[in-house]
Amino acid sequence: MTGKDITYAQITNDILFPVENKPNKAWWIGFTVSSLGAMLWVVSISLTFWFGLGEWGLNKTVGWAWDITGFVWWVGIGHAGTLISAVLLIFRQNWRNSINRSAEAMTIFAVICAATYIVAHMGRPWLAYFTLPLPNQYGSLWVNWNSALMMDVFAISTYFSVSLLFWYTGLLPDIASIRDRATGLRRRIYSILSFGWTGSLKTWQRFETVSLILAGISTPLVLSVHTIVSFDFATSLEPGWHTTIFPPYFVAGAIFSGFAMVQTLLLVTRKVLGLENYITMFHIESMNKIILLTGSIVGVAYITEFFIAWYSQVEYEQYAFINRATGPYWWAYWSMMSCNVISPQLFWSKKLRTSIKFSWFLSIIVNIGMWFERFVIIVTSLHRDYIPSSWAMFYPTWVDVSVFIGSIGLFFTMFLLFIRVLPSVAIAEVKLLLKTSSEQAKKKLIEEGHLDPVEVEYYKESLTKYDSIDMADYEKV
C-alpha cells in the first residue's frame, strides 16, 4: 500500500468512490462493449437451445470441441481467485488483502460462465436435473457414481457455492460501510445485504475464525476441482488424454491462466477506479512471478508428456503427440507452446515484469495460449484416434464462436456491474495494513532512524519502479 497521509477514512473514501458516484466514461464504454458481447451470447445460446447442438460444428469424431474448451478455460481462470483469497491467507501473505475481493469476484463470474457451457452442452438443458441423484421412476436408476463427469457435477457445484459463500461473508463488513454512509433507498438495500453487520468484538472474532477455516477448506477444494476436471480426460482411453500427469498439470495451468486473467482485469481496474495506491507494483510483480513459475511448470508438463509418449513405446500415444506438433493442427500446438512456455520466460527480466503495459500485453497472450492448450488437448486428440477411417477435422460454426466471444462479454458485464455496486477492494482488510505494511508506516520508521541504512537504500531503490510513488519525497530521508 502506498500514498502519503493515508487515514482510515481515506481508505473508505478511495475504495467506495466508484460505488458512491456516477460511473466515468471508461466504465460506460467498457459496459457498452461487454453488454453487446453478452447479447451475442444470449442470441447464440438461445439458438443452441432452440435447434440443438447441430448448431455447433461438432461431428461424429470430434464430439467435444469449443464448448468443453471454453468450460475448462473458464474453470481454470476461476482458480486464481480462490488461490489468492485462500492459499495466500493461510500463508499470511498480507499483499493479498488488496486484490482478494476482485479476484474472488472473478472466480464467481468465471465459474458461472463455465457452468453455462456445461448446461449448454447437455443439449437438452431442461433435463439438467438428470445429473442429480434423485429418486425416479426408472427403477430407481441412480446416477453413475463411477463416472468422472458425475464427480465434475459435485466438484463444480461445491466449488461455486463455497466460493460464493466465502466471497459474500467477506463482503459483509464492507457492505455495512456502504450502508452507514448511504441514505434513503440505497441505505435500505445495503442494509438488507449487510445482514445487520455491526462490527462488534464477538462478530469480528467469529468472522476471522470463519475466514480462516473457509480458507483452509477452500485450498484442497480448489486443487480437487481441476484435478476432477482433468479426470474427465484422464480416465478415458483416448491417446493424449489417458495420462496420469493430468491432475497436477491441469492445476498448474489453471493457476497460470487465472493469474493472467487477474492481471488483465486489475491493471485496467486500478487505472479506471484510481486504486493505484492499493494495487501497487508489488502486487503486479508478485503476480508476474507466479505466472513465470506456473508457466514453467506447464512447460515442463508439455515436455514430460512428449517424453512419456516416446518412453511408453505405445504407438498410438506417440502418434497423438507427433500429430499435435506436425499434423493439421500444428498451428494450434505452436500457438500454445509460444504463448504458454516461451513468452512467460520473458518475465525473468525485471524490466519487463515491472512494466505495466508489457504485463498487460503478456497476460492477454497467456489467456490466448491457455485457450489453445485446451483446444489442442481436446480436438487434436479426438480428431485422429485408433481408426483412420473415422478421422475428421473440426470446423467451428459462427454459433460456436459467438458462444465463446459472448461468454467473455457476459463475464465482463458481470464484473463491471460488480465494481459499480460493491467495493472492489476489501476495505476492512486493507485497513489492517495501514499501520503495518504501508509505505507511510515504513517511511516513518526510516525517518525516525529505526532501520539499517543499507536496507533503507535497497528499499528506496526498489521503490523507483512504483508508478504511485513520488521519489522526490525520499531525497531527504
Next chain:
Amino acid sequence: MSNTKFILGLFDDPDDMMKGIDNLQKNSIPIYDVYTPMPIHGIEDKMGVKDSRLGYAAFCFGCLGATVIFSMIYYMLVHDWPMNVGGKPSFAIPNFIPFTFEWTILFTAFGMTITFFAATHLFPGRAPRVMDLRATDDRFIIAVNAKGNVPHEDITNLLKQAGAVEVKHNERKYVSYE
C-alpha cells in the same frame, strides 16, 4: 445527564482505543462492547473473550457431510442398484472418494457459516444495531453502559485521557433505527 443510556468513546486509532480499554478496566468499569471497522488482533485476550468454538462446529458438519454422501452412494451403487462393470466390485471405494471429499467441504463451509450467522444474529433484513455510524468507517468505538456506571464525568475523562477524539453521551442505544 440521567437520560444518558450509553457512553461512547470514539477513537481514531486502534492503539489509543486499546489504551482506553486499559483505563476503563483499571477502574473496574465494565465495557459493554467494542465496535471497530476492522478486526483488532489481541483484543480478545484483553477483553477476556473466549476462543470461538466455530471450529468444533465446522468439524462436526464436515463429518456429517462425509457420512451423508458416503451412505447415499453406498445405498445407490451397492445396495439398491449394483452395476456390473466388467465384473469389478460394485463397492469401489476409490470412486467414492471425490464425492465424499466434496461434500465434506460443502457441509463444513455451509454448516459453519450458517452457525456463525445464527450465533451472531446475522441474516438478510436484520435491522442493523449500530451505535455510531462511523464505526464501520474510521472510528474505533468503546461503548459503556451508562446505567449504574457513575459518575459519567469520570468515564468521559478516562476515555479522553486515552486519546478519544470524541466522547458521546447517547440517549438512545442505537442510532440506526431512525
